[in-house]
Amino acid sequence: MNTPSRLEDLIGSLRCLPGVGPKSAQRMAYHLLQRDKPGALRLARALDRAVDGIRHCAKCNNFSEEEVCDLCRSLKRDPALLCVVEMPADLLMMEQAQCYRGMYFVLMGRLSPLDGIGARELHLERLVKRALEQPCEVILATNFTAEGEATAHYVATLLHAQGVRVSRIARGVPVGGELEHVDSGTLAQAVLERREVAE
């Protein structure tokens, strides 16, 4: 069929987005070309600028445009608390719950051997180094999924070996649920009820 090759390129390129299959990609391409060319150009610019200008904060590993992000530089945060989350979205949820004033470390994933994501891919050695920089309690706020729990267990073992105090947010978060989707109240409760992980 005589689909213009630039259109085929665009449809193929849209499939790099997670959850976008061939039909969705086609619909997106048609929509952009037919109804929202300015949006398409804006998106192209935003992609370039993001890839070019966004890196990982040297302290918390979250996305940042600076060497060290605003939150890590803030003097209002409690440096004696270090909360470990899987993704930036989880950090945002924690902040929205307004239940926590400490620092963060963002794993940018979870242990997932099937996807080839092990301890090295999560930069856990950086987390350990970060936790040892100054005495602090590490609060594990990974998801209560199988992979999140495995990650929490693994991180706790690593940190205990270094004599770091480790706690886990309370199981107020529904079992099998993901942090990104719980309400702020539940999350706040879970932080309040965090319990130390036995060695």
Add this chain to the structure above:
Amino acid sequence: MNTPSRLEDLIGSLRCLPGVGPKSAQRMAYHLLQRDKPGALRLARALDRAVDGIRHCAKCNNFSEEEVCDLCRSLKRDPALLCVVEMPADLLMMEQAQCYRGMYFVLMGRLSPLDGIGARELHLERLVKRALEQPCEVILATNFTAEGEATAHYVATLLHAQGVRVSRIARGVPVGGELEHVDSGTLAQAVLERREVAE
């Protein structure tokens, strides 16, 4: 919160894609930045090239990189048949069904007063002009939805006024269904059983 502004830009820009809400946009942005920066840059290039290089074929109104698309220039197609479809995806389905060897006219939409899409937005005057260029039967292959049916009825009225012979693909396509999602056999049957629209 201290989300980098380039990240916010990217998340906002991704929302120009149809069916992408705030959470999906966030997930897409994280995925691209964390796991597929080459994909992000490829997408940016594809968007630029598509917006820059894709226009509408002067004859069939489909997307094309040329003034007149390959299909309209082909000598193997029957110029006495003109099939009217809503979207390029419908044209592709027709071609995949291998039941039709005539020409096309792509409306790039359907009459939808609630969305502000009327006869002018669909360039129906171009369709009429195209149908009068040479004697032909116009086959209406718009969807069997309320809007698709209304569009077919409106187009039939316009063309009848000019003395053009008009037919509608058979109601083998499930009522309420959309062309893009039916199987090739059903679609082929519907083309075979097309019936003339009474004046």
